[in-house]
Amino acid sequence: MTVLEQMGKNAKEAARALAAAGSLKDKALLEMAGAIENGESEILAANARDVEAARESGMSESLLDRLKLNHDRIYGMAQGIRSVAAQEDPIGSIVGGGVRPNGLKIEQVRVPLGVIGMIYEARPNVTADAAALCLKAGNAVILRGGKEAFLSNQCIAEVMRGALQKAGLPKDGIQLVQDTSRASSMEMMQLTGYLDVLIPRGGKGLIRSVVENSRVPVIETGAGNCHVYVDDSADIDMAANIIFNAKTSRPSVCNAIETVLVHKDIAETALPAIKARLDEKHVEIRGCERTRAILGGEIVPATEEDWTAEYLDFILAVKVVDSIDEAIDHIARYSSGHSEAIVTRSYESAQKFTERVDSAAVYVNASTRFTDGGEFGLGAEIGISTQKLHARGPMGVNQLTSTKFIISGSGQIR
Amino acid sequence: MTVLEQMGKNAKEAARALAAAGSLKDKALLEMAGAIENGESEILAANARDVEAARESGMSESLLDRLKLNHDRIYGMAQGIRSVAAQEDPIGSIVGGGVRPNGLKIEQVRVPLGVIGMIYEARPNVTADAAALCLKAGNAVILRGGKEAFLSNQCIAEVMRGALQKAGLPKDGIQLVQDTSRASSMEMMQLTGYLDVLIPRGGKGLIRSVVENSRVPVIETGAGNCHVYVDDSADIDMAANIIFNAKTSRPSVCNAIETVLVHKDIAETALPAIKARLDEKHVEIRGCERTRAILGGEIVPATEEDWTAEYLDFILAVKVVDSIDEAIDHIARYSSGHSEAIVTRSYESAQKFTERVDSAAVYVNASTRFTDGGEFGLGAEIGISTQKLHARGPMGVNQLTSTKFIISGSGQIR
Numbered sequence: 001m002t003v004l005e006q007m008g009k010n011a012k013e014a015a016r017a018l019a020a021a022g023s024l025k026d027k028a029l030l031e032m033a034g035a036i037e038n039g040e041s042e043i044l045a046a047n048a049r050d051v052e053a054a055r056e057s058g059m060s061e062s063l064l065d066r067l068k069l070n071h072d073r074i075y076g077m078a079q080g081i082r083s084v085a086a087q088e089d090p091i092g093s094i095v096g097g098g099v100r101p102n103g104l105k106i107e108q109v110r111v112p113l114g115v116i117g118m119i120y121e122a123r124p125n126v127t128a129d130a131a132a133l134c135l136k137a138g139n140a141v142i143l144r145g146g147k148e149a150f151l152s153n154q155c156i157a158e159v160m161r162g163a164l165q166k167a168g169l170p171k172d173g174i175q176l177v178q179d180t181s182r183a184s185s186m187e188m189m190q191l192t193g194y195l196d197v198l199i200p201r202g203g204k205g206l207i208r209s210v211v212e213n214s215r216v217p218v219i220e221t222g223a224g225n226c227h228v229y230v231d232d233s234a235d236i237d238m239a240a241n242i243i244f245n246a247k248t249s250r251p252s253v254c255n256a257i258e259t260v261l262v263h264k265d266i267a268e269t270a271l272p273a274i275k276a277r278l279d280e281k282h283v284e285i286r287g288c289e290r291t292r293a294i295l296g297g298e299i300v301p302a303t304e305e306d307w308t309a310e311y312l313d314f315i316l317a318v319k320v321v322d323s324i325d326e327a328i329d330h331i332a333r334y335s336s337g338h339s340e341a342i343v344t345r346s347y348e349s350a351q352k353f354t355e356r357v358d359s360a361a362v363y364v365n366a367s368t369r370f371t372d373g374g375e376f377g378l379g380a381e382i383g384i385s386t387q388k389l390h391a392r393g394p395m396g397v398n399q400l401t402s403t404k405f406i407i408s409g410s411g412q413i414r
Numbered sequence: 415m416t417v418l419e420q421m422g423k424n425a426k427e428a429a430r431a432l433a434a435a436g437s438l439k440d441k442a443l444l445e446m447a448g449a450i451e452n453g454e455s456e457i458l459a460a461n462a463r464d465v466e467a468a469r470e471s472g473m474s475e476s477l478l479d480r481l482k483l484n485h486d487r488i489y490g491m492a493q494g495i496r497s498v499a500a501q502e503d504p505i506g507s508i509v510g511g512g513v514r515p516n517g518l519k520i521e522q523v524r525v526p527l528g529v530i531g532m533i534y535e536a537r538p539n540v541t542a543d544a545a546a547l548c549l550k551a552g553n554a555v556i557l558r559g560g561k562e563a564f565l566s567n568q569c570i571a572e573v574m575r576g577a578l579q580k581a582g583l584p585k586d587g588i589q590l591v592q593d594t595s596r597a598s599s600m601e602m603m604q605l606t607g608y609l610d611v612l613i614p615r616g617g618k619g620l621i622r623s624v625v626e627n628s629r630v631p632v633i634e635t636g637a638g639n640c641h642v643y644v645d646d647s648a649d650i651d652m653a654a655n656i657i658f659n660a661k662t663s664r665p666s667v668c669n670a671i672e673t674v675l676v677h678k679d680i681a682e683t684a685l686p687a688i689k690a691r692l693d694e695k696h697v698e699i700r701g702c703e704r705t706r707a708i709l710g711g712e713i714v715p716a717t718e719e720d721w722t723a724e725y726l727d728f729i730l731a732v733k734v735v736d737s738i739d740e741a742i743d744h745i746a747r748y749s750s751g752h753s754e755a756i757v758t759r760s761y762e763s764a765q766k767f768t769e770r771v772d773s774a775a776v777y778v779n780a781s782t783r784f785t786d787g788g789e790f791g792l793g794a795e796i797g798i799s800t801q802k803l804h805a806r807g808p809m810g811v812n813q814l815t816s817t818k819f820i821i822s823g824s825g826q827i828r
Contacts, residue, residue: 241827
């Protein structure tokens with residue numbers, strides 16, 4: 001039995017206890033939140049070592065931003081866990097049912113998924129969010145974070161395991177894979193006997209590798225090539241404001257935008273206004289020919305790769321389109337299906353865009369940065385699903401459950 | 415471009431039209447139901463040729479029963495389609511939402527999955543059920559039935575395609591793969607650019623092959639190693655009646671039982687009563703040692719394989735257990751997670767069994783044969799999911815959809 005198989009076995013055993021843990025789960029979560037706050041200096045010390053090593057190995061500033069913890073982020077983690085504890089327990093809730101004409105009573109009841117595997121990259125707060133959400137839904141979790149954040153993750157996981165045990169639950173409800181080589185994630189993808197689902201969270205490369213190689217069912221998350229379309233009827237100030245926010249407030253996250261599409265009839269006035277805002281943060285624009293004709297030849301020409309790129313950086317692709325239909329087609333072709341926004345004053349354009357754009361979140365007159373479990377009112381999120389099966393968009397506690405049917409009879413036969 | 419890729423491309427185009435088809439879908443469904451009834455003689459003729467060929471190639475009687483159509487089954491198909499037409503359109507229904515403190519209005523709206531692939535075996539009525547349900551949910555479907563039912567399937571599919579066209583919808587919303595070799599199903603499993611989900615429906619071998627080989631997300635269905643546990647407090651007549659029904663009313667289907675577990679304290683009286691009922695249909699019992707000690711040495715000894723077998727025939731494995739806990743453990747170990755029943759008069763046993771047995775449908779005092787979309791009130795079903803992701807248990811129209819979030823703002827940024 002390999003190390004991972006043993007972890008899988010331990011997780012399965014822990015999952016049975018967690019499925020029936022009831023309010024002990026909330027006790028453990030509150031314990032965890034306190035333990036994370038009390039462990040702040042310890043966690044920050046471990047994180048500082050991770051950050052230092054990453055900086056030395058040449059990690060970009062925006063990726064370093066993902067990795068770095070501080071007092072506010074640790075407080076945010078603890079508050080996220082508390083908000084998960086405060087949510088209603090999904091397990092055992094009856095989501096449907098009734099009495100059939102033959103007298104059978106059918107109840108559809110929410111149950112845990114079982115054992116959840118997570119493969120993720122540089123953000124150590126994922127460790128806390130994921131473990132809390134999996135626990136709340138009665139699942140055991142096996143976490144496999146990136147090597148850049150290993151010391152941070154290990155410190156957070158140990159704090160949480162201690163809290164589990166203190167609450168009288170098996171500490172193997174949360175386990176962190178110690179081997180951060182590629183081999184361990186490949187092995188997790190084959191762990192069908194132990195894992196009920198595998199959730200990758202990170203960049204495009206990670207997601208694609210998991211989707212292509214996993215025999216465990218996968219929930220695809222996060223890769224975000226998001227768009228803002230500026231309709232011909234848009235309020236230009238609003239458009240510039242939304243684009244500035246969606247691109248620059250935190251470029252390293254998946255709900256940041258990568259491409260702006262501008263209707264040709266508004267491009268001459270809108271593009272300079274948009275550029276003026278983006279210049280405040282020195283955003284590099286890569287434009288189509290028509291964009292360059294308006295903004296000037298110093299704009300970098302956009303290539304085919306720019307339409308698919310997830311820059312996660314202060315770079316933005318810009319294209320002038322002939323119509324809302326061209327914008328919708330462009331999005332259908334290049335988007336990762338995460339979040340798209342239209343800025344418009346037209347009722348018809350708003351209806352058309354929201355009906356026809358097939359992404360997890362479709363916005364009218366708001367920043368794509370709101371695609372987030374907390375912003376949607378789900379508490380902490382385990383990721384943002386960009387697939388259509390099981391869950392789509394921000395995934396909170398309910399998305400980490402399944403259901404079963406309980407049928408009560410009095411001898412009925414068919 | 416291969417034949418299947420071309421079918422995938424056609425399906426994607428058709429899916430866009432079907433996603434926005436609204437009430438035209440119901441018009442097409444009613445058209446189909448009528449066309450299937452009107453085409454009865456044609457369908458029966460094609461089916462007779464399939465049945466004849468299958469009989470010549472030595473197909474067992476219970477499998478021939480799955481393949482065979484008659485007036486009642488064709489009427490049942492048409493009525494199934496009409497009941498799907500009569501259901502509410504799931505597409506566009508708002509399944510959740512509200513206004514956030516920042517004024518953003520969030521709606522979670524039901525949308526189609528897109529293009530669904532079905533790989534199935536001998537039952538031609540699956541062609542009609544699957545096509546109707548996929549259409550109702552706004553999806554295009556690519557059907558790949560078994561070679562034994564090919565002429566029946568082709569006839570049914572053509573009738574349905576004609577009805578689609580008559581209703582003004584693209585006939586490629588329903589396509590039947592003409593190549594029934596293993597190669598075509600292997601190719602479907604790799605058709606990630608075109609298929610949003612693949613649903614295998616059939617025996618264990620088919621399901622396992624699809625789960626192991628598919629790169630398209632799979633919903634695992636149907637393999638049914640179902641159990642009845644006779645508790646020490648059971649009403650013996652009820653137990654014998656339920657077991658007789660669950661084993662013999664239609665042994666070839668997935669909700670038929672394969673193993674009976676009997677509490678040791680009731681075994682001496684219960685087993686002879688159960689055997690007496692099963693003898694009416696000449697069911698072969700394969701028993702554990704304690705079962706043989708009670709029922710006599712002529713009972714075939716059960717081996718390890720009998721606990722995992724899906725006989726789909728007039729054969730039943732029987733085991734005497736020491737306790738309800740042993741029964742629950744046996745089910746956890748050997749069940750395919752489909753349907754299990756307890757026969758009991760004890761409140762405590764009923765609670766324990768329904769809470770701890772982790773299968774899609776868990777019964778108290780009723781036959782497992784009720785695990786079925788129609789019996790559960792979902793109308794026709796596309797299959798019975800035995801996995802925990804996305805859908806579990808009988809899958810009707812709602813299980814063939816996804817959702818998206820539509821967010822309406824007035825310039826909000828984060």
